[in-house]
Amino acid sequence: MKVFVGDDWAEAHHDVHLMGETGEKLAAKRLPEGLDGIAGLHALIAEHTTDPTEVIVGIETERGLWVQALIAAEYQVYAINPLSVSRYRDRHNVAGAKSDPGDAKLLADLVRTDRHNHRPVAGDTDQADGLKVLARAHQNLIWDRTRHTNRLRNDLREFFPAALFAFESLADRDTIAVLTKAPHPDQARRLSIAQIRSALRKGGRQRNLDRRASEIQQALRTPQLDAPPAVTTAFAATTKALVEVIAGLNTSIAELETELATHFDEHPDADIYLSLPGLGVVLGARVLAEFGDDPDRYDNAKSRRNYAGTSPLTIASGKKHAVLARHVRNRRLYDAIDQWAFCAITASPGCREFYDQHRAAGDLHHQALRALGNRLVGYLHGCLRTRTHYDEHTAWAHRQPAQTQIAA
Numbered sequence: 001m002k003v004f005v006g007d008d009w010a011e012a013h014h015d016v017h018l019m020g021e022t023g024e025k026l027a028a029k030r031l032p033e034g035l036d037g038i039a040g041l042h043a044l045i046a047e048h049t050t051d052p053t054e055v056i057v058g059i060e061t062e063r064g065l066w067v068q069a070l071i072a073a074e075y076q077v078y079a080i081n082p083l084s085v086s087r088y089r090d091r092h093n094v095a096g097a098k099s100d101p102g103d104a105k106l107l108a109d110l111v112r113t114d115r116h117n118h119r120p121v122a123g124d125t126d127q128a129d130g131l132k133v134l135a136r137a138h139q140n141l142i143w144d145r146t147r148h149t150n151r152l153r154n155d156l157r158e159f160f161p162a163a164l165f166a167f168e169s170l171a172d173r174d175t176i177a178v179l180t181k182a183p184h185p186d187q188a189r190r191l192s193i194a195q196i197r198s199a200l201r202k203g204g205r206q207r208n209l210d211r212r213a214s215e216i217q218q219a220l221r222t223p224q225l226d227a228p229p230a231v232t233t234a235f236a237a238t239t240k241a242l243v244e245v246i247a248g249l250n251t252s253i254a255e256l257e258t259e260l261a262t263h264f265d266e267h268p269d270a271d272i273y274l275s276l277p278g279l280g281v282v283l284g285a286r287v288l289a290e291f292g293d294d295p296d297r298y299d300n301a302k303s304r305r306n307y308a309g310t311s312p313l314t315i316a317s318g319k320k321h322a323v324l325a326r327h328v329r330n331r332r333l334y335d336a337i338d339q340w341a342f343c344a345i346t347a348s349p350g351c352r353e354f355y356d357q358h359r360a361a362g363d364l365h366h367q368a369l370r371a372l373g374n375r376l377v378g379y380l381h382g383c384l385r386t387r388t389h390y391d392e393h394t395a396w397a398h399r400q401p402a403q404t405q406i407a408a
Helices: 035-044 065-072 082-092 100-113 126-159 162-166 173-181 184-190 193-203 210-221 229-265 270-275 281-291 301-308 331-347 349-360 365-386 392-396
Strands: 003-009 013-019 027-033 053-058 074-078 313-317 320-324
Touching: 003 035, 003 082, 003 100, 003 320, 013 035, 013 301, 027 035, 027 074, 027 100, 035 065, 035 301, 053 065, 065 074, 074 126, 082 100, 082 126, 082 331, 126 162, 126 281, 126 331, 162 184, 162 210, 162 392, 173 193, 173 210, 184 229, 229 281, 270 281, 281 331, 301 331, 331 349, 331 365, 349 365, 349 392
Parallel strands: 003 053, 053 074
Antiparallel strands: 003 013, 013 027, 313 320
16 A cells, blocks of 8 residues: 655654545644654554555655655655645645645645656765765855855945956955955055065965066056045945955865865766866766766656756747746756856867857857757766767767757
């Protein structure tokens, strides 16, 4: 007898609903998060079946210790997208009512009737799971740094625009070194070349010290409108604080990048990923982490492309027909593939030609990158399936230089 379990999770508890094969209620209970809760769930299930392979669980997440415990118990676990749950709720409840126990029942019924339309939680190795933790943490720190540099840029634009002429990247070591020494415009304008050179050397620069110091001094002394002294002093204090945060993030990003590279190099699929044009250690690790390494997760290249969000979405009804980009997708994976495609343009003649043909046909830059990324994901899938490295000639042999027809 199959037992279908809906698990609506919250931070401190889980509402679970057990359902039989014909939709009858077997049990429902609120369980605490943690060891006692998972033990209670196992005991509840054991009252109805002793075969863990007959237990199908629906839950709105694929991560966490609770999900790992469900997989370790050999249950079939389906991570259901919350948007799918919402659509399924609308099918059966037009009044709009919603509750945690109700959602648990909904999840149980969904995996009972519609699980063929959803993908089980991937059976990734511990190596891949560890790589995902590192890759996502590394990406989060980069996004945090971008947010802080944008705030710093906005502040400097208001009270010290000359600094924006001196530094192109506000996360660069030169920027951090000089603004740490002189966050106030008056301090910065009084800096001598020797003082700037000393700050640059302390920040890690070793070459072209005199030339760069002269450029920075000239830019910092650019005439500008000044804010009132009290306002300028306040902005200088916030600048100093933001620069300290960015400097700390730079250090953490570098440390995590080293750890990420070590874990990626130890993965058996690393060589295949690195053989593809445009994929280095960091991007390769991010792509591997998001795709996972379960060899049975993707039935074909199309399913891998759909998960990546690179394949086009066709909407056809009657005489209307539209091909659009997918917007429901793994944001982290799509971002990595977009960067991968951009890097591949300069690393592979075939990729360059493919991109240029799409641009010549009227595609915008990111549309052409998306098409190239879609093609590269297909090549990656083939390489992983056959356990072979990417070969430039084999990949693009079917495309002649004079070809004008663009492949999808």
